[in-house]
Amino acid sequence: MAVYTQVSAEVLAAFLTRYDVGELVSAKGIAEGVENSNFLVETTRDRFILTLYEKRVAAADLPFFMALLDHLDAKGLPVPPAIKDRDGIEIQELEGRPACLIRFMPGVSLSHPTPAQALAAGSAMGEMHRAVADFAPTRENSMGVDTWRPLLDRCGRSLDQIAPGLYDDLAAALDHVEARWPRDTLDRVAIHADLFPDNVLMLGDTVTSLIDFYFACTDIRVYDLAVMHGAWAFDGAGRNYDAAVGEALIRGYERHFPLSAEERGLFATLASGACIRFALSRAWDWLNTPPDALVMRKDPLAYMRRLGHYHPALAMRVA
Numbered sequence: 001m002a003v004y005t006q007v008s009a010e011v012l013a014a015f016l017t018r019y020d021v022g023e024l025v026s027a028k029g030i031a032e033g034v035e036n037s038n039f040l041v042e043t044t045r046d047r048f049i050l051t052l053y054e055k056r057v058a059a060a061d062l063p064f065f066m067a068l069l070d071h072l073d074a075k076g077l078p079v080p081p082a083i084k085d086r087d088g089i090e091i092q093e094l095e096g097r098p099a100c101l102i103r104f105m106p107g108v109s110l111s112h113p114t115p116a117q118a119l120a121a122g123s124a125m126g127e128m129h130r131a132v133a134d135f136a137p138t139r140e141n142s143m144g145v146d147t148w149r150p151l152l153d154r155c156g157r158s159l160d161q162i163a164p165g166l167y168d169d170l171a172a173a174l175d176h177v178e179a180r181w182p183r184d185t186l187d188r189v190a191i192h193a194d195l196f197p198d199n200v201l202m203l204g205d206t207v208t209s210l211i212d213f214y215f216a217c218t219d220i221r222v223y224d225l226a227v228m229h230g231a232w233a234f235d236g237a238g239r240n241y242d243a244a245v246g247e248a249l250i251r252g253y254e255r256h257f258p259l260s261a262e263e264r265g266l267f268a269t270l271a272s273g274a275c276i277r278f279a280l281s282r283a284w285d286w287l288n289t290p291p292d293a294l295v296m297r298k299d300p301l302a303y304m305r306r307l308g309h310y311h312p313a314l315a316m317r318v319a
């Protein structure tokens with residue numbers, strides 16, 4: 001459940017007077033999501049999402065995320081920009097948190113995508129990468145390749161509490177991936193970096209919105225596709241690969257950016273890096289979230305299992 005900070009009706013009604021959006025009719029906390037506090041807000045004119053940014057999103061990064069959303073929206077892509085108040089301000093403060101009122105987007109977030117939906121979503125990512133060709137701001141990837149080793153060290157041998165041998169398996173996978181990581185050769189742009197099925201809203205086979213840009217950063221363009229591939233083309237436990245979904249995703253993407261021979265050759269390494277990134281962030285959360293917390297802990301081993309698909313040599317003993 002993701003409402004960490006409560007906002008009273010009085011405070012919210014006063015907050016909305018900064019905007020030209022009508023008056024408050026209702027507000028409901030949204031249970032999905034784990035990072036921020038989200039509310040569905042109805043006014044006499046429209047509906048909106050109100051997001052209060054909790055500690056995982058740094059206030060200093062919000063201008064980059066909002067500029068990216070504005071840029072994509074201006075190019076006609078389906079993304080939810082922040083609403084500007086009467087003074088043109090998007091990033092506000094509410095109950096001591098940075099907060100934005102955001103355009104409500106139609107659609108339903110996916111849990112089990114079909115190949116047709118994967119085709120559309122892969123194409124939407126390709127469109128997004130086309131649209132950022134002239135987006136100038138940059139943000140370092142706070143979960144990029146150079147952060148994995150320090151995060152592994154911070155987790156340390158406690159990883160073996162999750163599954164015996166996990167530390168050694170992750171260390172071996174990281175050695176392998178770091179040695180092959182393309183540091184300079186591939187195209188780098190603003191990427192989403194977390195385009196899981198739950199961050200794509202769809203109606204039928206049509207993408208109605210890409211959401212949750214709070215890991216967006218400047219990194220290898222095809223790494224974004226590799227993250228998406230790992231998130232979309234496996235069952236939740238990471239045991240079974242769905243080739244039809246995985247191939248459709250890449251086919252959709254290639255409508256905009258055919259993969260080069262070098263990108264194809266490096267895809268398994270990029271996808272293995274993505275597996276390490278999500279295994280590590282999930283493991284860190286696992287070790288640092290009490291089992292009785294309201295937030296659902298996500299299974300790090302589901303990403304260790306995916307590693308074996310991309311690099312059979314890295315098939316995990318613990319998985």
Ligand SMILES: Nc1ncnc2c1ncn2[C@@H]1O[C@H](COP(=O)(O)OP(=O)(O)OP(=O)(O)O)[C@@H](O)[C@H]1O
Binds near residue numbers: 030214
């Ligand atoms: N602009 C929007 N329009 C309509 N619904 C939205 C919008 N933004 C978010 N939602 C809804 O709120 C839910 C939670 O949003 P979001 O995924 O951004 O939360 P979060 O706390 O950042 O979570 P996480 O990082 O865990 O995915 C989404 O699954 C979606 O149903």
Ligand SMILES: N[C@@H](CCO)C(=O)O
Binds near residue numbers: 194196215281298
């Ligand atoms: N999408 C991530 C969580 C948010 O980054 C995961 O499933 O581990």
